[in-house]
Amino acid sequence: MNPTTDFTPWPTELQQQYRAQGYWSDAPLGTLLAQTAAAAGEHIAIIAGDKRWSYSQLDERANQLAAGLLASGLQPGTRVVVHLPNCGELFEILFALFRIGVAPILALPSHRFAEISYFCSFAEADAYITCANNNGFDHRELARQLQHNHIIERVIIVGDSTGDAEEFCALDSLYQTPIALPNINASDVALYQLSGGTTGVPKLIPRTHNDYYYSLRASALICELTQASVYLAVLPVVHNFPLSSPGALGVLWAGGTLVLAENGAPDLAFSLIEQHQVTVTAMVPPLALTWLSAAENRQKMGDAPKLKSLQVIQVGGAKFCETAARRIQPILGCQLQQVFGMAEGLVNYTRLSDDQDTTMATQGRPISPHDEIRIVNDEDRPVADGETGHLLTRGPYTIRGYFRAAEHNAKAFTADGFYRTGDLVRMTERGYLIVEGRAKDQINRGGEKIAAEEIENCLLAHPQVQDAALVAMPDPFLGERSCAFVTLRTGCNQQPLKSNELIKASDLQRFLRECNLATFKIPDRIEFIASLPQTRLGKVDKKYLREWISEKLARATQLKI
Ligand code: AMP
Numbered sequence: 001m002n003p004t005t006d007f008t009p010w011p012t013e014l015q016q017q018y019r020a021q022g023y024w025s026d027a028p029l030g031t032l033l034a035q036t037a038a039a040a041g042e043h044i045a046i047i048a049g050d051k052r053w054s055y056s057q058l059d060e061r062a063n064q065l066a067a068g069l070l071a072s073g074l075q076p077g078t079r080v081v082v083h084l085p086n087c088g089e090l091f092e093i094l095f096a097l098f099r100i101g102v103a104p105i106l107a108l109p110s111h112r113f114a115e116i117s118y119f120c121s122f123a124e125a126d127a128y129i130t131c132a133n134n135n136g137f138d139h140r141e142l143a144r145q146l147q148h149n150h151i152i153e154r155v156i157i158v159g160d161s162t163g164d165a166e167e168f169c170a171l172d173s174l175y176q177t178p179i180a181l182p183n184i185n186a187s188d189v190a191l192y193q194l195s196g197g198t199t200g201v202p203k204l205i206p207r208t209h210n211d212y213y214y215s216l217r218a219s220a221l222i223c224e225l226t227q228a229s230v231y232l233a234v235l236p237v238v239h240n241f242p243l244s245s246p247g248a249l250g251v252l253w254a255g256g257t258l259v260l261a262e263n264g265a266p267d268l269a270f271s272l273i274e275q276h277q278v279t280v281t282a283m284v285p286p287l288a289l290t291w292l293s294a295a296e297n298r299q300k301m302g303d304a305p306k307l308k309s310l311q312v313i314q315v316g317g318a319k320f321c322e323t324a325a326r327r328i329q330p331i332l333g334c335q336l337q338q339v340f341g342m343a344e345g346l347v348n349y350t351r352l353s354d355d356q357d358t359t360m361a362t363q364g365r366p367i368s369p370h371d372e373i374r375i376v377n378d379e380d381r382p383v384a385d386g387e388t389g390h391l392l393t394r395g396p397y398t399i400r401g402y403f404r405a406a407e408h409n410a411k412a413f414t415a416d417g418f419y420r421t422g423d424l425v426r427m428t429e430r431g432y433l434i435v436e437g438r439a440k441d442q443i444n445r446g447g448e449k450i451a452a453e454e455i456e457n458c459l460l461a462h463p464q465v466q467d468a469a470l471v472a473m474p475d476p477f478l479g480e481r482s483c484a485f486v487t488l489r490t491g492c493n494q495q496p497l498k499s500n501e502l503i504k505a506s507d508l509q510r511f512l513r514e515c516n517l518a519t520f521k522i523p524d525r526i527e528f529i530a531s532l533p534q535t536r537l538g539k540v541d542k543k544y545l546r547e548w549i550s551e552k553l554a555r556a557t558q559l560k561i
């Protein structure tokens, strides 16, 4: 543990203020479940497929697992990588870890060897907790590779670990008689979220018990969750949005029911909504578009989905265009709530009592009266009221620094602790934010964030690639897709590689796939060019590249019409 770079604390004075204001309650996240279990033990906490957990069962299983994890040698103060799809066991694991003071690094189900091996080694994780298989991907094989390369020793498998008895530990074998658990300091890191980032490698976001608990509790209140709420998780539930805004943890705090879906496919989701009388769900804009057209099609066929119970659909992760936003209520029969958040902290919501125009045309306002918002120009000076500028923020649940990233932190935070979100926003007179664009070097592919530099570095590892620049190109469904501009080494351009082979976009895409990256990061399109255009300052002119590709796509669309 290196306290100076692992975690950047809030200034002492502010810590005291956040406590005095009641934001930080000094209750560790493990107590969230104990409290609801004490109040409504028999109420159903989680439904996943044909499995059910009541609050007392979940609480008991978390305690048994906490005992087993400690007995197996995990030490408080350490970290583990958790790599799981939406399943009930995930919550037994999370609460067990919160209760023993071991912080999970929440990898996305789409992450592959490149990302997972990096998290394990960079964070010096003590275990990799995963499942056997998900979506046709063999997680045990990934685990074997990690062990084989001495990246991790201890692997814990949820579900079928047969045949691997010696290398892997079955989660099932870890449930033991509960024991007294260590005292947890709520100012310590509870979990690590991952940043969509802009740098060569994803950044780890340390979230403390105090700040995360506040953000999910306040979110649950804003979203008016109660014991009667039934929340359907269709996005990967480890992501900050469906985990805490108010998400799975918010609904468990409120004593409602969490229904886990493997994905958001309309047929599956619509039938879960009807079956479990779901009241609220959260999704990214492309999924909302998919639901809209699926519902319209089914209505035309006289087979309208039965969504009566659904009161609220939250949409966030990327900008939801106003025309689509206005279709939610008429077609799906429920209210829209826009959510503009970030795993680093700040979350904005339109409120359920807001007027139509605010809900349709803004991305909401911050959770907390003590979220500080600054909108500044390129020189860090405040813009005039209502003008667009860079969004900077600090507050009771926004981090002050990434994990072990001193150099990056110096750029990502101002000297007085504001996080530079990289978003371009303007504020309405009533304090609501409208996202107008982005200054960070990132592609937002329908809510999935791609750091340009990470992919450019991978492309540069190809022997024929001289230089590469990844930019966003417009897409009617995802909002943005990624396009890589590539220059080839002298002599490679259009030259046969081997016998009579030309280097093609698909070769580079295959090369990237072989780098074992999450699939959403593979560029959707590759353009070979003679040289990358430069700005007067000698940087790659990405604005020019974005405009170039977007005009090319527009011309192609016109030709088709
Ligand atoms: P991350 O830092 O990876 O958690 O991603 C958070 C980023 O997602 C934000 O800084 C925005 O760029 C983007 N984002 C999230 N929600 C919205 C939204 N409702 N509208 C526009 N952009 C969003």
Ligand code: DBH
Pocket: 240, 241, 244, 245, 316, 317, 318, 339, 340, 341, 342, 343, 344, 347
């Ligand atoms: O995109 C995000 O990261 C996000 C979106 C909505 C988020 O972290 C959140 C709400 O909490």
